[in-house]
Amino acid sequence: MKHPILAILLSTAAILGGPVACTSGKEASSAAYTVGTELGINKAAMDTAAKPGDDFFAYANGNWAKTTEIPADRSNIGAFYVAQLETEKRNRELVDAIVKGAPGADSNNSRIAAFYRAYVDTKAIDAAGMKPVAADIARFDAIADKAALSKILGEQTRADVDPLNATDFNTENLFGIFVTQGLATPGDVIPYVLQGGLGLPEREYYLSADPKMAKIRTEYQAYIARLLTAAGQADAAAKAKRIYDLEVKIAKAHVSREDSEDFAKSSGVWSKADFAKKAPGIDWSAYLAGAGLDGASKFGAYHAAAITGLSALVASEPLDAWKDWLVFHQINTHSDVLPTAVDNVHFAFYGTTLAGTPQQRARDKRALDALDTYLGDAVGKAYADKYFPASAKAEVGDMVSNIKGAFAKRVEGIDWMAPDTKKEAIKKVETIVVGVGYPDTWRDYGSYTVGNDAYANVVAGEKAETAHQFAKIGKPMDKGEWWMVPQTVNAVNLPVQNALNFPAAILQPPFFNPKADPAYNYGAIGAVIGHEISHSFDNNGAAFDSTGALRNWWTPADLAKFNAAGAALAAQFDTYKPFPDLAINGKLTLGENIADVAGLQAAYDAYRASLNGKEAPVIDGFTGDQRFFIAYAQTWATKMRDEALRARVATDGHAPGMYRALTVRNLDAWYKAFDVKEGDKLYLAPDKRVRVWG
Numbered sequence: 001m002k003h004p005i006l007a008i009l010l011s012t013a014a015i016l017g018g019p020v021a022c023t024s025g026k027e028a029s030s031a032a033y034t035v036g037t038e039l040g041i042n043k044a045a046m047d048t049a050a051k052p053g054d055d056f057f058a059y060a061n062g063n064w065a066k067t068t069e070i071p072a073d074r075s076n077i078g079a080f081y082v083a084q085l086e087t088e089k090r091n092r093e094l095v096d097a098i099v100k101g102a103p104g105a106d107s108n109n110s111r112i113a114a115f116y117r118a119y120v121d122t123k124a125i126d127a128a129g130m131k132p133v134a135a136d137i138a139r140f141d142a143i144a145d146k147a148a149l150s151k152i153l154g155e156q157t158r159a160d161v162d163p164l165n166a167t168d169f170n171t172e173n174l175f176g177i178f179v180t181q182g183l184a185t186p187g188d189v190i191p192y193v194l195q196g197g198l199g200l201p202e203r204e205y206y207l208s209a210d211p212k213m214a215k216i217r218t219e220y221q222a223y224i225a226r227l228l229t230a231a232g233q234a235d236a237a238a239k240a241k242r243i244y245d246l247e248v249k250i251a252k253a254h255v256s257r258e259d260s261e262d263f264a265k266s267s268g269v270w271s272k273a274d275f276a277k278k279a280p281g282i283d284w285s286a287y288l289a290g291a292g293l294d295g296a297s298k299f300g301a302y303h304a305a306a307i308t309g310l311s312a313l314v315a316s317e318p319l320d321a322w323k324d325w326l327v328f329h330q331i332n333t334h335s336d337v338l339p340t341a342v343d344n345v346h347f348a349f350y351g352t353t354l355a356g357t358p359q360q361r362a363r364d365k366r367a368l369d370a371l372d373t374y375l376g377d378a379v380g381k382a383y384a385d386k387y388f389p390a391s392a393k394a395e396v397g398d399m400v401s402n403i404k405g406a407f408a409k410r411v412e413g414i415d416w417m418a419p420d421t422k423k424e425a426i427k428k429v430e431t432i433v434v435g436v437g438y439p440d441t442w443r444d445y446g447s448y449t450v451g452n453d454a455y456a457n458v459v460a461g462e463k464a465e466t467a468h469q470f471a472k473i474g475k476p477m478d479k480g481e482w483w484m485v486p487q488t489v490n491a492v493n494l495p496v497q498n499a500l501n502f503p504a505a506i507l508q509p510p511f512f513n514p515k516a517d518p519a520y521n522y523g524a525i526g527a528v529i530g531h532e533i534s535h536s537f538d539n540n541g542a543a544f545d546s547t548g549a550l551r552n553w554w555t556p557a558d559l560a561k562f563n564a565a566g567a568a569l570a571a572q573f574d575t576y577k578p579f580p581d582l583a584i585n586g587k588l589t590l591g592e593n594i595a596d597v598a599g600l601q602a603a604y605d606a607y608r609a610s611l612n613g614k615e616a617p618v619i620d621g622f623t624g625d626q627r628f629f630i631a632y633a634q635t636w637a638t639k640m641r642d643e644a645l646r647a648r649v650a651t652d653g654h655a656p657g658m659y660r661a662l663t664v665r666n667l668d669a670w671y672k673a674f675d676v677k678e679g680d681k682l683y684l685a686p687d688k689r690v691r692v693w694g
Contacts, residue, residue, distance in 0.1 A: 039620050040513065040520020041630045045637065053680030057661045060633035068639060072359035075351075075644035078657055079510050079637040083489045087383075087505040091368050091487055094382050108378035111450045115375060115461075118454040119337065119367040125454055126339050130232055132455035133330060133338065140326040146315060149322055150283035153314070154290025156326070158462050159191070159469035172199060172329045174250075174310055177291075179469040181477040181496040182300050183267035186549035189472050190269070190298045195306035197250040197325075199224070199332060201354070201651050206251035212646065216353070220244065223349040224328060230341045231331050239324040246313075246321045253309030257588065257651075260303065263540065267550055270301045279308040281315035292466070296473050336366065337454040356643030374461030375450075376485035377443035384438040384486045388504035393437045395514060396507050396525065399606070400434050400500075403529050406605035407598070410693055416561050424553045428536055428546040433499040437507065439482040443468070477548070491528050493535035493595075496548040500532045510635060519616055519624040522607035523631030530599030530606075537693055538594040539566050562692070569593050569666075569690040576659045578645055589655045596663040598693040600632060604669055625673035629664050636661040666690045 047062025058065070070077045099116055103109030118124070130137075143149050159177040176194040181187065200206060200220055205213055225240035233239065259265070272294075275284040278301075288294045301307055314322070331338065335346035344360070351357045371379050408429045411422060448464040450457050472478075479497045484490060486504040493500055506512075512525040535541050542562065545551045554562070570586030573593055577583045586593070607628055616624025638657030640648065648656055664670040665682050666689045676683055 039622070039627070040516035040524070041622070041627055041634060043620070045634060046630070051680065052674035053676035053682050056629075056633055056664055056674075056682060057636070057658045060630050060661065061637040061658075064637055065639060070639055070641060073357060073361045075355035075357040076638065076640040078639065079635050080489055082510050083505060083508055086508060087487055087489060088365065088368060090383060090387050091371075091379065092364075094379065094386065095368060095371065098382075106446075108375070108381075108445060111445055111448065112371060112375055112378055114450040114452065115371060115457050116367050118450075118452050118457055119370055120363050121452075121454070122340055122363060124452070125337060128453070128455075129339055132453055133231075133334065136330050136459075137327055140323050140330070143319060143323055146319070147283045147286050149314060149319060150286040151290040152326065153282070154287035154293075156330075157287075157291040157293075157466075159466040160462055172196065172333050174314075175307070177293075177466075177469070179472050181548055182269060182298070183263065183496075183550040184269050185298065185300075186547060187477060188298070189475055189477050190300050191293060191296055191470070191473055192300035192302045193270075193307055195254045195303040195310065197310065198247055198254075199329065200247075201647065202257065203251040203254040204257070204650065206248050217244075219349065219353050223345070223353070226345050226349075227331060227335070227342065228328060230345045231338070233327065239328070242318075242321045243325050243328050246317055246325050249313055249317065250310060253313060254306050255303050259305075261540075261588075263302075264543065264550070266302045266304070268301045268304055270299045270304075271297065272299075274301075275299075275307075275311075278304070279311035281311035281313070284311075292470060334455060334458060336370070337458050354643065354647060356641030370458070372485055372487060374458065374465070375445060375448075376487075377439075378445055380438060380486035381442050384504050388437045388486065388507065392507055392512070392514060396436050396502065396512060396529075397434070399521070399526055400436065400502075400529050400533075402606040402610065403526060403602050404429055404432065404434075404533060406609060407530070407533050407602040407693070410602060410605065414693070417558050418555045421554050421558045424545060425537065428498065429533065431498060431546050432533065432536065433479045433497065435480065435482055435499065435501045437502070437504040438486040440480055479548075491532050493532045493541065495536060495541045495544045498536065498544070498546055498548045500529075502529065502532070517616075517619060517624075517627060518610055519607060519627035520631045522603050522610070523628035524635050526603035526606060527596075527600050527632050527635070530601070530603040531595045532599070533602065534595040534598035534693070535591070537598060538591040539563075540591050565690055565692045566590055566594060568688070569597065569692065572665075572684075572690065573655060573659065576655070576662075578649060578656065579642075582646060582649055584649060584655050584659055588653055592654045593660075593663070594692050596660055597666050597690055600663055601667055601691075601693070603632075604628060604667065623673065625669055629667075629670050629673055632664065633661040 045061055045064040047058050047066070050058040050062050052059045055062075068077060095112060095116055098109045099113045101109070101113075103113055139152060139155075143152055153174050156173050157175060157177055158173055159179055174197045176196045178192040178194060180189060180192070182190040182192075198206070200216070205216060205220075208214075221240055221244040224243050225236045228236035228239055270278065272284070272288060275282070275288075285294070288296075293299075331342065332346065335342050347360045351360060408426050411417070411425045411429065414422065417425070445464070447467065449460060477497065479499055481494075481497065481499075482501050483492055483494065484501050484503045488503040489505045491500070491502050491506055506528065507525065509516075510524060511528060512521055536544070542554070543550055543552070545553050552559075570590050570593075573584045573586035573589055575583070607624075611624070616627075618624075619627065622630070636657035640656060645656060648654070654660075662682065665684050668686070668689065670676065671683075678685070
């Protein structure tokens, strides 16, 4: 669930679609989603008094929504929480055993143990105070001219764009780097340069006239001052104003979210010499050398206009403002491994003000999350070895094959598509590389030294990840590369690789249960699989051919038909209003919504095919088709705090789960399964049901 560039390069299912934290306690609130061994769906979650044709989300999830409280340390909760809790429990068992054991020197287990011990040792972190970051602050204070500033900005650059975070392309470094095959350079892996530099989620937080956004801006400026004060910085209020004023100018230099989505305009390739010509202001030789990118010959200028605008700001804005900005972001980005006072101020703004979450997560749980970030493959290998059996890998692999076949069959049956377009679409489906559970090869952490300083461990981890990504530049693309660790409750489509990843952690209840009825599994994990396959054919993925190259393989007439279906789906989602003053942005969420519609249809077709012409048995009063659609809707059980819901709608390319559950409106089989008729609130006339692919 990532936009803009990751909607193209790493187009995720975004099952969670935003920052998610697990809870301490309150586990009983998710009990309604314990999966049965036959029925699969859980009747206790349902409100059968609700009429399916009027409110299908309430019918499938109404009792759960009424009785479930959002835990104090979360901004939202949903059915996915069950898988997260189980995954967290498993990770806790693994890490506890490693920490209590006697791992060999310079082993992955020794790194895990050292990282974890340092991260949870808040007494040591508090005792160290701001000493760990002092050397970095001194580097910034020593900047004497724009050449030195350019070098430092380069040194701060990280290839740390997170494929799970929907707004992370706005990296707090001035530019973000993402490494994969170039949009306009098939087979050639290059570094993409993305706009960055903001502490708020995106440019509209700085520029929007919405009073709620204006209030957040005021609170953000006050937060900057509070954080600097907690970190012992003098003249915090004056520095906060300089930092905020600079970020407003940075926001104005950013391209809009809509422009970011138009990746066809963002495929330009720059040489090193082009930076000085097209984006004067930064000393680009110093910047690229500082970043470790001086050996690269080609760059993807994804946000070309922003690169130009941000570079100009380096030249025009005072050195002191940039120094202050660097200090603030170094502290802000690493608040979790700095003194508790700094950490608490950070959470009060980002956790409570922006997301409405009243309570910080327990330190030991945050440590597990940090391990996933910096030693994810090391933990992931242990997780996969212990918790993901070969039988589950094989069964899910069979489902993937069945759903791929169902999707190809639907494409074959499209009567409006030209033969050549249809041929390439089918080839694309057939050649998708699917990873189930875990990667074939594991990351080597031999160059990552972990000690007893939590701050140093995190900074070293960032540098190790950047070096790992930069090492791919200029080499052939690895179609089997994984972008998620096995213990991730999510899934991902990789258009430039024409590949899919389904991590082990999502292949458990409430998504997949080998003991459950097939209708349940196809409606739950099957819809996720179909969603990811369909991402290869959403409004972004459809621009890539079977090799992952950005190429128009459509006839004008075919593309017009496809775009018309997309426009109809966008209009459908525009009608959903979480608040009286705020509606879902159908255009922003279009890629995910197309994948939901096409993926659910493919999963349904594969389910029906699995019955071999027979009808599924009625179980506990529900037909097979009913169980299929209820399972789908129950995977989108969602409750969000108002602040988090507003942020999701404003910035995320994924509609909130309660609206994604309504995808069923576009499938004829849903109407038959629940006897939905004209006059029901969710009824769509047959010609208004969006088909997209078939």
